[in-house]
Amino acid sequence: MKARNGRRPGGADVVETAKQKPMRIEILDAAAEIIVREGYDACTMRAVAALVDMKAGSLYYHFRSKDEIVEEILNQGIETLYARVAGTIRDLPKEAPFAQRLSAAVGVHIASLVGKDQKYMHVYEHLPPTIKRRSRKMREKYAQLWHDLFAGGIASGEADAAHDLRLLVPYFLGGLNRVPEWSRASGASSEQIAELAVATLLDGIGARQ
Template sequence: MPALARAPAQVQAAEEPGKAEATRQSILEAAARIFRRDGYSAARLTDIAAEIGMKAGSLYYHFGSREALVEAVMEVGTRRTHQAVLDALAALPAGAGALARLETAIERHLIMVLAQEDIASATIKLIWQAPAPVREKVLAEQRAYGALWRGLLEGARAAGAIRPDLDLSVTRMAIMGALNWSADWYRPGRLTPEEIAHDVAAMVIGGLAPRP
């Protein structure tokens, strides 16, 4: 079979960013910025388009609807946060203990949310604002991420680092709450994302530990 001189346009676009793909990306970024700033209901397609010097109608060449757009934003946000935490865990030394892994995950997740990552923090903010169908899809995708956390907590419990009277589901949700709420209240300034991440991680880890 002779090699094709050039892959079909569609495939090419999927592989290396052609113009359409690049535009799609900047639309996603712009949408994340506006959605994050205004919330789901107040964000208008006009504002999003204007953010990158386009007109609202043009967005429809790249996305089928407003809902498809939010969904895409949240899908990327979910995947990106998941991947960042996985990477951080992979970067740990081989012998890292369960607590070190949990601590790493907490800090990395929080930094994704705080460090100007519009897509990550917009995603968190939008989860409970988006229309139910979108929310369901995203939550389904987040199950894998949730499973990662469940594993981390079970590992910590097996290592004796979690007091036996705590329910692990409640624990997990309380942790996610402490982390995700920061997407709303955080304003750059007094403390760095790293400082905040450290404090929260310290609190959580300490809170899980069995009473001496």
């Protein structure tokens, strides 16, 4: 039986067995549900414990703090997003043009952010900036995936090499990540939003002559 080392309040070691792992997932799910439904401030250790039918003190055997719970939610959400986008790009034919690769990646990214079943990914928009930064390492890994995608387009001559990818990638991802904030009000589908994002990036918004 696999075990995972953790810490009890006060610093004592605690071993988390494979049997306990589902409870961690249940706690993460509960915290994500509270944040999405009621906001970050409403997600207290007591509120999470109540939702999973556990004494508040017992929650500390699984997580040391609310921030630790939120950080794991963020990391798992980004890991899932990374796996989906990377898998989509990898499954395309090797000869697929840059525009097709970009369109596929954008489509998966947006669909993942607005999909009703992706609770972990919805948490991000409800968090204060200081908490969002806790997932920096995973976000950097995900940004590198997009950096490589754009670099491939430049290498093949399909994308303009004049653009600094250190600016372009965060600019583009920053826009995509704000989609959940306004997409519901617009009534647009994830497909429509993805098409708009790709078209404006590749063709711009200037009037065609």
